[in-house]
Amino acid sequence: MGLSGCASAPPSAQAPAAGGEARVDALMADYRGKVPGASVLVLRDGQPLLRKGYGLAVxxxxxxxxxxxxxxLASVTKQFTAAAVLLLAQDGRLSLDDPIKRWLPSLPKSADAITIRQILSHMSGLIDYEDVMASSFDADQRQMHDLDVLRALEGQDRGYFAPGQRYRYSNSGYALLALTVQRASGRPFASFLRERIFQPLGMHDTVAYERGVSQVAHRAFGYSYENGRWLRTDQSSTSAVLGDGGIYSSIEDLAKWDAxxxxxRLLNDASREAAFTAHTATDLADVGYGYGWRITGETLWHSGETMGFRNxxxxxxxxHLTVVMLTNRNDPEPYRKALEIAEVYLPSSPVRER
Known part of the structure; x- marks a missing residue:
């Protein structure tokens, strides 16, 4: 799919622009000091041109x-959930054309025609669980989990449209994919990610976080700016749903993922091509969606936002260039900032905003 409006593809990279780090420091001025911060990574040919933290994690x-x-990571998690599904397809444990009800038969009749492939590319038409979740969920008392998403959807015998007809971004779908990984592999989703992705790649500090089960090393807490000050807003009632956004990671570990x-070493050629191909247009001009990735021109990208984090x-x-920006604040969104940082290292071709 020929897409070009969101981030134009830069020409072949030359040597980094003189004073690159100082220029990035200037771009990151709002994240410096005693405020919620950010960690920024720029990779070229697998080597870090910049790896630096700004501001405070706590x-x-x-x-x-x-x-x-x-x-x-919030929705940057989705590329890992998609990779887990693709690994099981490589193993022959499931097919992307399986009806989701092969693995989750308690879903209502309206889900009969929905396939794993359609869920991966947000073409399922599934109801958003955030709109139908029980009001009794409270982040301070009990959080919603992937299985709770399934239970919420069991009572929704309807969809937004017939499966495969169009695109609608779906956190519900990726929660169901996490459950599918668990049932097809016989391993808890968090364990599967650890054993099949994180440990083999040396991503030792990355975790699909489960309160009371796992820990987050070197953890940043999320903050939101309200009434003139930063308030901790780290968790919500949906923060424990893993498949759509529950992974914690660092720029150091994401460099290993990028490599x-x-x-x-993880996904074969066919799986990577499937993940990185735009299977549908989206609701953003010139942006397509693969499996856990947005595609614009030459770029593969994904953003993520949740309570007090934007990445x-x-x-x-x-x-062979990658920019990663992870932040523990609710605003601003970092996508345009990442494109500005890319311009520092690819100065001959301005990167256009969407």
């Missing part, structure tokens, strides 16, 4: 953000 203690700081997306990864695979 306001209450003054702990600084560093390259090892772990942020809740694995160039070869077959983005942007890859130019033909140029």
């Amino acid at each position: 306001l209450e203690t003054g702990e600084a953000a560093t390259p090892r700081t772990n942020y809740r 694995a997306l160039y070869d077959d 983005v990864i942007v890859r130019w695979p033909r140029r």
Whole structure:
């Protein structure tokens, strides 16, 4: 799909622009000091041109953000959920054309025709669980989990449209994919990610976080700016749903993830091509969606936002350039900032905003 409006593809990279780090420091001025911060990574040919933290990971203690700081990835998680499904397809444990009800038979009749492939590309028409979840869920008392998403959808014998007809971004779908991974593999979703993705790639601090089960090393807490000050807003009633947004990671670990997306140490050629191909247009001009990735021109990217976190990864695979920006604040969205940072290292071709 020929897409070009969101991030134009830069020409072949030359040597980094003189004073690149200082220029990025200037771009990141709002994240410096005693405020919720960010960690920024720029990779070329697998080598870091910049790996740096700005501001604070924990306001209450003054702990600084560093390259090892772990942020809740929010929807950047979806590329890992998609990879888990593709790994099981490679193993022959499931097919992307399986009806989702093969694995989750308690879903209502309206889900009969929905396939795993349609869920991966947000073409399922599933009802948003956030709109139908029980009002009794409270982040301070009980959080919703992936299984609770299934239970909420069991009572929704309807969809937004017939499966496969169009695109509608669906957190519900990716929660169901996490459950499908669990049932097809016989392993809890968090364990499958750890054993099949994180440990083999050396992503030792990355975790699909489960309160009371796992820990987040070097953890950043999320904050929102309200009434003139930063307030901790780290968790909500949906923060424990893993498949759509529950992974914590750092720019150091995401450098290892990025490297694995160039070869077959994890996904084979066919799986990577499937993930990185735009299977549908989206509701953003010139943006297509693959499996856990948005596609615009030469770029593969995904953003993520949740309570007190906003993140983005942007890859130019033909140029072997990647920019990752992880932040522990509710605003602003970092996508345009990541494109500005890319311009520092690819100055001859301005990167256009969408």
